[in-house]
């Protein structure tokens with residue numbers, strides 16, 4: 001343990017999504033030294049994977065990429081990607097995080113991001129970054145604007161053919177790279193570990209993820225993205241352009257059969273956004289949104305909803321009970337029509353499930369912070385200090401504290417950074433006294 005490297009910072013931010021990056025930038029601009037620890041091979045979180053964002057329909061990567069670059073180039077920010085947080089504890093007045101950086105099997109100091117390795121690799125694997133709709137190689141940079149631009153080898157699929165090593169112009173391939181353990185010591189920390197979607201496998205009535213033309217909302221974001229897997233919207237089973245698309249709301253929120261009773265807050269808005277974008281890409285398509293209630297709570301959101309209705313998107317009030325695979329790749333929805341009454345079956349070419357949000361990370365066994373009954377990080381004084389956790393000097397921001405859209409995640413990140421800065425000023429003053 002003595003040989004483990006120890007690095008000192010004022011603040012530690014865990015998670016490099018939009019909330020973590022905003023919090024890090026706000027602290028770094030006040031001259032605090034900040035470490036950002038990210039689990040993935042690139043920073044950017046979910047937002048860098050979205051197409052356009054409600055309610056403005058701005059290009060998501062056009063907003064996220066400058067923030068990612070600003071954090072990566074900031075003199076006061078050090079970013080550690082592809083890391084596992086083993087523990088976060090209080091050690092006297094400081095916080096101590098034990099971190100393991102996974103091996104990329106590529107020397108980060110030598111890699112110049114030229115992708116020659118990727119082009120020469122003979123192995124194709126389903127690309128999770130593109131919703132599994134296209135392929136990547138066994139050595140790859142996850143997406144074109146990833147930060148850092150460093151390749152990583154997927155050892156599960158690599159066949160050790162040596163082709164990448166032969167073409168790499170900087171001799172960066174290192175088949176013998178080992179995981180690296182280090183300790184980060186900081187005075188304060190911000191948890192910005194975000195969310196993941198409710199697992200589709202848990203919902204047997206919706207096909208448990210086995211019906212090819214029933215996709216998740218994040219897969220739909222990739223179909224709509226300018227550099228998406230097909231460069232146009234096609235249904236996965238046969239590459240047909242869909243004539244009829246359905247959205248199923250609350251597929252994993254407000255649904256006790258999935259153990260989730262809360263509203264995920266963003267699904268109504270992202271479904272409406274995707275429906276509007278689909279109408280633009282496929283002008284003749286029929287789009288139906290099956291909903292229980294439409295929750296358009298934010299500034300300008302109700303108008304956004306009304307605009308979608310004016311564009312001809314159909315809203316059907318009814319909870320979809322079950323989905324079956326129909327003929328020729330179609331998907332049959334069975335639902336109770338709450339206005340007209342009765343159980344109705346309707347076929348669509350493509351179905352998108354508006355899955356809800358669950359916490360991506362839980363503190364259990366890693367740090368002594370409480371999670372609330374919904375599993376998200378507990379905030380102890382929600383009305384007075386909404387970003388404060390029950391661990392002294394540790395704050396929370398973004399979807400780590402509960403389902404949230406981008407506007408609220410950024411606002412909360414600013415609030416967490418202010419709380420952390422105040423805490424830093426106070427303890428620095430106490431130590432100087």
Ligand SMILES: Cc1cc2nc3c(=O)[nH]c(=O)nc-3n(C[C@H](O)[C@H](O)[C@H](O)COP(=O)(O)OP(=O)(O)OC[C@H]3O[C@@H](n4cnc5c(N)ncnc54)[C@H](O)[C@@H]3O)c2cc1C
Pocket residue numbers: 014015016017018019020037038039040043044045046047050052053054055083084085192193194195196197217218221266270273360361397398399400404405406407409
């Ligand atoms: C389909 C879909 C469409 C959406 N569209 C919109 C939209 O149009 N407009 C809008 O306002 N909102 C939208 N949202 C919501 C938006 O994605 C979130 O508000 C936003 O991503 C929250 O940011 P975050 O940084 O809190 O979390 P995330 O984006 O989830 O980032 C969290 C980061 O933390 C990292 N992490 C997790 N655990 C650890 C760990 N243990 N150690 C280190 N790192 C860790 C993750 O890898 C990730 O990089 C959409 C959501 C979905 C699902």
Ligand code: SF4
Pocket residue numbers: 106110111112113114115116117118150151167168169170171172173
């Ligand atoms: S590992 Fe080598 S070939 Fe691959 S991106 Fe880096 S420098 Fe280029």
Ligand code: SF4
Pocket residue numbers: 117120121122123138139153154157158159160161162163164165
């Ligand atoms: S050694 Fe592995 S990663 Fe490199 S080219 Fe061969 S299969 Fe691809």
